[in-house]
Amino acid sequence: MGTIVRDARPNDAPRMGEVHVAAWQSAYRGLLSDEFLDSLDAPTRAEHWRGALTAATQRAEVPDGGSDPHNLVGEIDGSVVAIATVGPYRDRPAGDMGELWMINVEPSSWGTGIATELLGVAVERLVGMNCAGAVLWVIDRNLRARRFYEKHGWRVDGESKAELVGDREIIEVRYAIAL
Numbered sequence: 001m002g003t004i005v006r007d008a009r010p011n012d013a014p015r016m017g018e019v020h021v022a023a024w025q026s027a028y029r030g031l032l033s034d035e036f037l038d039s040l041d042a043p044t045r046a047e048h049w050r051g052a053l054t055a056a057t058q059r060a061e062v063p064d065g066g067s068d069p070h071n072l073v074g075e076i077d078g079s080v081v082a083i084a085t086v087g088p089y090r091d092r093p094a095g096d097m098g099e100l101w102m103i104n105v106e107p108s109s110w111g112t113g114i115a116t117e118l119l120g121v122a123v124e125r126l127v128g129m130n131c132a133g134a135v136l137w138v139i140d141r142n143l144r145a146r147r148f149y150e151k152h153g154w155r156v157d158g159e160s161k162a163e164l165v166g167d168r169e170i171i172e173v174r175y176a177i178a179l
């Protein structure tokens with residue numbers, strides 16, 4: 001089985017939309033409302049990704065310092081099954097703090113190791129951005145993701161926040177890692 005992790009390209013957008021929606025609809029069933037989850041739509045997510053990746057491609061032609069997010073995809077046997085984004089910490093002036101903005105793996109590829117490979121490259125990119133450390137936010141009841149991060153050395157740092165997603169208030173906890 002061949003796996004690779006690489007930078008996302010604009011023509012990955014349709015698959016990225018599908019992976020994103022499939023991961024959310026499995027992982028967050030019972031945590032977010034059915035109405036919100038059922039309203040997620042892969043083509044709409046794909047348009048979001050196409051816009052973000054096209055803008056990133058244009059900016060890459062005029063390099064200006066390396067604080068842009070990195071959008072990555074993981075492939076198994078030539079198909080994109082996993083997506084991740086890293087960049088500067090978004091909640092306050094970032095300084096040298098990076099953030100794993102998101103990681104989503106298509107449910108049929110959970111437990112295959114592609115998530116570990118993708119997280120490894122994502123962390124390498126944060127190191128390449130000269131981040132001294134990184135954080136991520138995860139829904140407190142998302143136990144599979146929490147176990148995954150803990151297995152790879154991330155630890156809760158005591159911060160939490162309430163967020164409204166659809167019509168449901170959820171609690172997110174912050175994890176941190178030194179780089």
Ligand SMILES: CC(C)(COP(=O)(O)OP(=O)(O)OC[C@H]1O[C@@H](n2cnc3c(N)ncnc32)[C@H](O)[C@@H]1OP(=O)(O)O)[C@@H](O)C(=O)NCCC(=O)NCCS
Pocket residue numbers: 023024027102103104105106109110111112113114115116137138139142143144145147148151
């Ligand atoms: C989070 C995610 C990227 C992890 O990838 P993965 O391939 O599932 O990860 P792994 O299988 O390597 O690790 C998951 C761990 O959780 C464990 N686990 C599985 N189901 C679990 C459950 N219900 N409760 C607690 N732990 C669970 C697994 O056994 C595994 O631990 P182990 O290797 O020590 O046995 C993937 O599950 C995903 O995309 N989820 C949906 C989106 C998401 O939640 N993203 C993160 C948002 S912050």
